Amino acid sequence: MTALNVDTPAVPKRQPPRLMLAEPIMTMRGISKSFGDVKALGGVDVTVYPGEVLGIVGESGSGKSTLLRMMNLEDTPDTGSYNLVLPGHQDRNLFDLDRFERRMLRAHHIGIVYQNPHLGLLMNHTSSGNVAERLLIAGNRNFAELRERARQSLAASEFPTERMDATPCELSGGMQQRVQLAKAIALEPAVLLLDEPTTGLDVSVQALVLDTLKRLQRDRAITMVLVSHDLGVIRTMADRVMVMRRGLVVEQGLADQIFQDPQHAYTQQLVHAEL
Amino acid sequence: MKLQELTKPWAAFNYGFLDESAKRELRRRILKAIAIPGCQVPYASREVPMARGWGTGGLQVTLTLLKPASVVKVIDQGADDSVNASSIRKFFGRVGGVVETEDTGKATIVQSRHRIPEEKLREDQVLVLQVPNPEPLRPVQPDISIARDMHGDADYGQLWLVLYEQLVKSGRIMQGAEYPSLVNGRYVITPSPIPRWDVPKLNQADHLTILSAGREKRLYAVPPYTKVEPLVFDDVPYRVEDHHDKTCYRSNVTGYFVNELPQEDGSSAYELSDSHFGIKHIRKAEGEPVEIGDTWYKNGRMTDDRA
Amino acid sequence: MNIQVSTPKTSALVLRVDGLSKQFEMHHLKRTLFAFENIQFELGEGEFILLKGENGAGKSTLLRTLYRSYLPRAGHVFYHTREGIIDLASAADVDIAMLRRREIGFVTQFLNARPRVAAEEVVAEPLRQAGTPHAQALVEARRWLDAFGVKKQLWAAYPSTFSGGEQQKVNLARALILPQRLLLLDEPTASLDRDARRALVDRLTELKAAGVAMIGVFHHPEDVADLIDREIHLKAIRVEDGER
Numbered sequence: 001m002t003a004l005n006v007d008t009p010a011v012p013k014r015q016p017p018r019l020m021l022a023e024p025i026m027t028m029r030g031i032s033k034s035f036g037d038v039k040a041l042g043g044v045d046v047t048v049y050p051g052e053v054l055g056i057v058g059e060s061g062s063g064k065s066t067l068l069r070m071m072n073l074e075d076t077p078d079t080g081s082y083n084l085v086l087p088g089h090q091d092r093n094l095f096d097l098d099r100f101e102r103r104m105l106r107a108h109h110i111g112i113v114y115q116n117p118h119l120g121l122l123m124n125h126t127s128s129g130n131v132a133e134r135l136l137i138a139g140n141r142n143f144a145e146l147r148e149r150a151r152q153s154l155a156a157s158e159f160p161t162e163r164m165d166a167t168p169c170e171l172s173g174g175m176q177q178r179v180q181l182a183k184a185i186a187l188e189p190a191v192l193l194l195d196e197p198t199t200g201l202d203v204s205v206q207a208l209v210l211d212t213l214k215r216l217q218r219d220r221a222i223t224m225v226l227v228s229h230d231l232g233v234i235r236t237m238a239d240r241v242m243v244m245r246r247g248l249v250v251e252q253g254l255a256d257q258i259f260q261d262p263q264h265a266y267t268q269q270l271v272h273a274e275l
Numbered sequence: 276m277k278l279q280e281l282t283k284p285w286a287a288f289n290y291g292f293l294d295e296s297a298k299r300e301l302r303r304r305i306l307k308a309i310a311i312p313g314c315q316v317p318y319a320s321r322e323v324p325m326a327r328g329w330g331t332g333g334l335q336v337t338l339t340l341l342k343p344a345s346v347v348k349v350i351d352q353g354a355d356d357s358v359n360a361s362s363i364r365k366f367f368g369r370v371g372g373v374v375e376t377e378d379t380g381k382a383t384i385v386q387s388r389h390r391i392p393e394e395k396l397r398e399d400q401v402l403v404l405q406v407p408n409p410e411p412l413r414p415v416q417p418d419i420s421i422a423r424d425m426h427g428d429a430d431y432g433q434l435w436l437v438l439y440e441q442l443v444k445s446g447r448i449m450q451g452a453e454y455p456s457l458v459n460g461r462y463v464i465t466p467s468p469i470p471r472w473d474v475p476k477l478n479q480a481d482h483l484t485i486l487s488a489g490r491e492k493r494l495y496a497v498p499p500y501t502k503v504e505p506l507v508f509d510d511v512p513y514r515v516e517d518h519h520d521k522t523c524y525r526s527n528v529t530g531y532f533v534n535e536l537p538q539e540d541g542s543s544a545y546e547l548s549d550s551h552f553g554i555k556h557i558r559k560a561e562g563e564p565v566e567i568g569d570t571w572y573k574n575g576r577m578t579d580d581r582a
Numbered sequence: 583m584n585i586q587v588s589t590p591k592t593s594a595l596v597l598r599v600d601g602l603s604k605q606f607e608m609h610h611l612k613r614t615l616f617a618f619e620n621i622q623f624e625l626g627e628g629e630f631i632l633l634k635g636e637n638g639a640g641k642s643t644l645l646r647t648l649y650r651s652y653l654p655r656a657g658h659v660f661y662h663t664r665e666g667i668i669d670l671a672s673a674a675d676v677d678i679a680m681l682r683r684r685e686i687g688f689v690t691q692f693l694n695a696r697p698r699v700a701a702e703e704v705v706a707e708p709l710r711q712a713g714t715p716h717a718q719a720l721v722e723a724r725r726w727l728d729a730f731g732v733k734k735q736l737w738a739a740y741p742s743t744f745s746g747g748e749q750q751k752v753n754l755a756r757a758l759i760l761p762q763r764l765l766l767l768d769e770p771t772a773s774l775d776r777d778a779r780r781a782l783v784d785r786l787t788e789l790k791a792a793g794v795a796m797i798g799v800f801h802h803p804e805d806v807a808d809l810i811d812r813e814i815h816l817k818a819i820r821v822e823d824g825e826r
Contacts, residue, residue: 006609022676049676100428122436129440136432136439143442143508165443211698218699218707240675254650254675261652265609272610 006266010250023085025050025223026191031070031080033063033247040066041077042247048191051221055238055255057228057270063247064227068195070095071225072112073102084109086190107137111184115196117176120183121168127154127179128164134186149186157182158212174205178212185222194226198233210236231270235259243267291341292370297321301339301494305485308496313458315409315426320492324366329359330388331489333405334366337386340401341371348375348382353390353532353548360388377551380568389452391473393531393549394568396482398499404467406488409495411455411465431455431463434506442511457504458497466503472515472532476571477503519575523547526556530575593626595662596764596795597648602657602671604640604647617643621657623814625764628790630809631797635816641799644816645766648797649688650678661686661764683711687762689770689798691750701727701744701752702737708760726755729781751778758785765789767798771805779805 026048033041041063048054056064069075070082073094082094086109097105114120121130131150140146151161159178168176177197184192197213198206210233216222217237226237234241234255241258243251243266251264262268289295297319304318323331323338337347347367351360355377363386368375376382379392386403396402412422415433425431434455441449452468456477466474467486477484477497487494497503505513522529524536524544531552533545547553552567559565571577600622606615618640625631633641646652648659650670659670663685668677682688699707706723710716727737730751736744741752754770767786771779783805790796790809800806 008609022680047676049679052676052679099424103428103430122433125436126440126443128443129436132439133432133436136435137430141435141507141509143439143511145510146439146508147443215698239679252675253653254678256651257653260646261606263607263653268609 006245006264006269008265010248011263022049024048025085026071026225027081027083028067028070029081031067031077031082033066033070033075033077039247041070043080044244044247044249046071046225046242048223048225050223052239053217053224053226053237055226055228055234055241056244057231057234057241058244059229061246062244064229064244065195067244068112068193068225068227071191071193072110073097073106084190103137107134108187109190110193111187111189111191112193113177113180113184113195113197115199117168117173117180120180121176123168126165126167127159127171127182130168130179131183131186134183138187150182153182153186154179156185156216158208158215172205173201174209177201177209181209181212181216185216185220188220188222190223192222192224194224194228196228196230197226199228199230206233213237231259243270288370290371291338292323292366293321293335293338297335298339301335304494305336305339305496308485308494309483309498311462312498312501313462313464313495315462315464315493315495317493320489323489325363327490328407330363330386330405332487332491332494333386333388333403333489334363335489336403336485336487336494337367337384338370340384340403341367341373343372344383345371345373346376346381346383347371347373348377348379348385350385350387350390350392350549352388353534354550356550378555379549379551380566389468389470390532390548391469391476393547393552393570393572395571396480398481400482402482402484404469404484404486406465406467406486407490408453408465409486409488409491409493411453411463426462429461431457431506434463435508438506438508442508448511448514455506457502457506459501460504462495463506464495464497470516470532471505471513472518472572474503474505475513475515475577479503515577519572521545523553523556526553527560528553528556530572531570593628595624595626596629597623597625597662597797598658598660599623599625599648600658600660602644602647602659603655604643604652605655617647618816625795625797627763627793627795629795629811630786630790630806632803632806632810632813633797633799633816634803634813639816641816642768645688645768645797645799649682649686649766651688664763683708685763686766687757687760687764688766688768689754689757690768691753691770691772698740698742700738701732701741704741704752705755705759708756712760722759723755726759726785727752729785730755731775731777731781747773747775747778750774754778754782758782758789761789761792762794765794765796765798767796767800769799769801772801783809 024047028046031041031044044067058064070077076095083091084094128150131153132146135146135149151164154164155161157178159175159182168179198209201209214237217224228234238255241252241255242249245266251267258267259271262271301318304316308314308316321335323334325331325334347364349360349364351357354360364375367373379394382400384401384403385392388405410422411434412425414437416422416425438448452470453465454471454474455463456466456474457463466477479500479502481499483499484497485494507513518532519530521533523533523546525546528547532548534548536544536546538544555565555567559567602621603619604617608615633644635641643652647654654671657671660667661670663681702720702723705726706719709719709722724737732748732751736748741749771782786809
């Protein structure tokens with residue numbers, strides 16, 4: 001078999017007539033970002049609908065994590081707009097928000113789970129305190145209530161609540177991810193961002209964490225954006241899939257279509273490599 | 276024209292030790308700090324004939340405020356007679372020609388380390404607190420730049436988190452001194468290492484409080500009649516030390532902040548931490564004509580008529 | 583070329599397939615695999631079409647293309663939704679996802695086993711999504727599990743631990759519990775025991791009477807002989823070297 005040329009143009013984006021059965025909760029348009037000479041994102045559009053799991057798959061350097069950082073307002077693109085439909089929100093480009101507004105928006109409406117728990121957790125504080133911190137930022141000042149809500153959130157993440165006052169340092173990697181998850185969902189975010197949430201975990205632990213995520217998604221219909229280089233994870237979780245390569249979306253579609261009938265050479269290579 | 280006419284006559288040092296430009300800078304910083312209650316204002320901390328960490332911040336503020344008519348009291352842990360307190364007081368006397376006093380009621384400026392006097396300060400009095408660490412966020416954020424952003428955003432959730440952890444681990448708030456407090460509903464300050472007992476004295480006080488850290492080169496202020504609220508949870512009220520029923524073994528006075536003195540037989544005796552307050556009570560009991568001022572605490576309880 | 587012309591019908595139209603073609607571009611083989619070309623037929627409410635053809639003729643591929651698991655290469659699939667007419671061949675992913683939840687069912691022998699969700703909850707889920715109260719949905723779910731012969735002891739257990747046959751019954755109960763408008767049936771009877779097969783046919787009969795349009799592939803067409811209105815024959819077409 002000859003070497004496969006996967007540098008073919010992206011599958012053309014279709015702009016089909018819409019029945020408008022659902023309105024998007026998140027819209028990103030024309031997101032571009034360069035780091036020096038390196039183009040990390042070359043004009044990416046993202047639409048996320050309420051209650052769905054959007055999987056973003058691609059290899060290292062494809063721009064998927066940069067895109068997720070933009071969604072979490074940790075970074076601002078060179079060009080592009082970002083809108084989230086929130087209760088009482090104004091229709092404006094969220095990249096125009098200042099630091100304080102971004103922090104408040106993040107605190108109230110966006111949850112995130114990082115691959116590296118050090119990014120998402122205060123390692124020298126208790127697990128329940130980590131969850132409580134998010135409620136504290138949102139202005140909750142009742143100790144008993146903070147404690148109860150932290151307990152509930154940890155329980156929803158299937159964390160053993162008898163260990164809720166252990167510091168993350170004392171916990172396994174899988175448990176640390178559950179604490180991150182509990183923190184992320186404590187305020188019922190409009191969207192939950194997952195950046196390689198199970199990468200680096202043992203396969204069996206990975207399955208358990210994914211299982212919890214699926215259960216949460218099913219019970220609470222949380223809108224999720226899941227970034228992973230692991231097709232298995234995407235296949236387990238996602239309703240729709242975006243395939244990214246070198247800062248561009250080469251193909252997107254319903255998850256079963258991407259896996260059963262991939263159109264782009266790169267996607268076919270990815271899917272076949274997995275099987 | 277001779278050179279002598281253009282220059283000032285030689286003197287060993289300027290009035291109040293600091294040169295006039297240093298005093299002018301400090302006065303401007305103090306005015307800014309008063310204008311923005313609780314906001315930490317940086318200043319160029321000068322060299323003074325005392326080691327950093329021994330009260331150089333308070334010293335510079337007091338030197339700036341001195342005038343020949345000033346009456347100055349200096350307290351160290353409640354006592355006027357410690358080496359550090361008396362050295363500083365004598366220094367003010369020498370470089371400012373001020374009247375030195377140990378009586379809170381007579382002082383116009385009170386410079387203090389670790390205590391606020393038990394007698395209420397008046398509108399015409401200024402309290403200068405020496406501050407070792409002016410940054411309440413330091414325990415949660417070692418990066419000063421990020422801490423400044425957090426102050427800008429009033430991002431104080433992590434301070435409550437520290438209190439939350441204390442409650443979780445110990446069942447009560449363990450923060451003894453430097454209790455973080457919200458000033459005027461905006462900036463959280465550390466009120467210097469005064470005990471919890473003294474923090475409510477800052478709330479809606481008649482006097483001006485200036486807090487200055489010489490090593491850290493920052494000062495901040497609580498203007499008169501300004502709200503100062505210790506950080507608390509709605510359901511866990513602020514508690515001061517349990518000293519309301521302790522009696523001073525020397526002055527026989529009950530209901531003020533005391534030092535505990537271990538005794539030979541294993542028991543404890545207590546003496547008033549505010550030493551001159553105790554001395555006044557003893558003198559009065561001996562029949563001297565002593566005037567004891569109004570106090571913040573009465574019968575061991577904070578009189579909370581202004582909150 | 584395999585072209586079918588639909589017979590005219592009297593019932594209300596659910597599906598009109600027009601010039602539908604599917605081919606797979608196998609980039610790594612530099613080949614194109616032709617599945618079917620220029621298919622057309624119509625399907626009305628309460629109609630049942632049997633897909634026939636030898637192995638590899640593209641029967642399953644056609645069903646998956648209608649469901650949009652496969653992207654059609656050309657042609658239209660006009661589907662008459664409750665909201666209006668939409669071309670499934672080109673509709674937005676989000677609309678397809680929504681229609682799958684509300685109107686279009688795909689029944690296969692394979693269960694997408696869901697971890698740690700009780701069998702009765704798995705079956706009740708479509709009803710709950712449609713707004714049925716939880717308790718009522720569970721009662722209905724148990725009725726269908728019973729009808730398909732899933733033992734009572736298993737109702738509260740997790741299907742991921744079931745045998746293949748039991749999983750399939752759970753899967754069928756879930757797929758058929760909600761009256762859809764269009765059902766795509768991909769060998770749903772394969773490896774089912776006789777009782778379960780009868781329960782399935784009973785349910786399909788019921789759904790047909792309720793106006794559900796169905797198109798399917800059956801391993802044993804005689805099971806559904808009474809339901810069939812029309813048949814479509816697919817013939818295998820050649821695999822060509824791709825000229826791209």
